[in-house]
Amino acid sequence: MSAKILTFGGKFANMKALKIIATSVVALAGALTSASAGDLKLDTAPASRFIEVDVHALGGGGSVTQNYCKLFPQIENLNVNMGGNFGLGGRAVFGLREYLGLGTAIDFSVTNYDTDMLVYGQADSEGISAAYIDNIIYRVTVPVFVSLRFNVDRSVRWNIDAGLYYSYGLGGRQKQKIFRGEINAMGELVTERENLTTDYYHSGATFINVYNRGDIGVHIATSLNFGPHLLVGGQLQYGFKNSARKTGVVNPRVHNLSVNAVLGYRF
Numbered sequence: 001m002s003a004k005i006l007t008f009g010g011k012f013a014n015m016k017a018l019k020i021i022a023t024s025v026v027a028l029a030g031a032l033t034s035a036s037a038g039d040l041k042l043d044t045a046p047a048s049r050f051i052e053v054d055v056h057a058l059g060g061g062g063s064v065t066q067n068y069c070k071l072f073p074q075i076e077n078l079n080v081n082m083g084g085n086f087g088l089g090g091r092a093v094f095g096l097r098e099y100l101g102l103g104t105a106i107d108f109s110v111t112n113y114d115t116d117m118l119v120y121g122q123a124d125s126e127g128i129s130a131a132y133i134d135n136i137i138y139r140v141t142v143p144v145f146v147s148l149r150f151n152v153d154r155s156v157r158w159n160i161d162a163g164l165y166y167s168y169g170l171g172g173r174q175k176q177k178i179f180r181g182e183i184n185a186m187g188e189l190v191t192e193r194e195n196l197t198t199d200y201y202h203s204g205a206t207f208i209n210v211y212n213r214g215d216i217g218v219h220i221a222t223s224l225n226f227g228p229h230l231l232v233g234g235q236l237q238y239g240f241k242n243s244a245r246k247t248g249v250v251n252p253r254v255h256n257l258s259v260n261a262v263l264g265y266r267f
Helices: 009-037
Strands: 051-066 075-081 083-097 102-118 126-151 156-183 187-199 215-224 230-239 254-265
Touching: 051 102, 051 230, 083 126, 083 254, 126 187, 126 215, 156 230, 215 254
Parallel strands: none
Antiparallel strands: 051 083, 051 254, 075 102, 083 102, 102 126, 126 156, 156 187, 156 215, 215 230, 230 254
């Protein structure tokens, strides 16, 4: 099946990502409004610690958004399914004031997501095709962010982090299962099955387009510090950079998305 036919995309994943981002923005705005209204304690004193360090584990989901359906009208049905995202990392936040910090982190993660699609009416036949694509990706991610810190209680602090991240693909693989069926000139049903495993990054054999290793995007996180050591929270990362290389005259757009819970230990 040609690259013109074998495409996957859709509006649902894009709408879902935008909904998550919009919800996060509303939550941030609500937090700032509450703080200004005096519901939370904003400590403007100099930072008691020059640097705060933690190690943490990540667990959640990872996927991509894309525009393949807009580019290829032959696609009748398509699903991009969010898979698991797991990682380990460390974070350091430099105290500017008690309520304000400047932070960075380094996270190593593995992400799995899959795609299934159905295509009708190829250009040269009346055949039908189905494709099942399974992806696994290994990445290192470095966010840089501003951290707002509110005292909820004597031993509880609420953190809101917002900034940008850069990630680099260390490796990965893609498994393709493609099924084709069409009626030949003799009226017989002819079927074909193709299996292929290839590297995820910088491989000309990946489904539809080649994937770039580097990515830049938005980083939004929130967490609670309980006592001197425990950290519990969540984070959202969405890529601004197009992860797909141009395919002939067609310009696919693929953006990475991950949503994670965070559990950490503060030193």
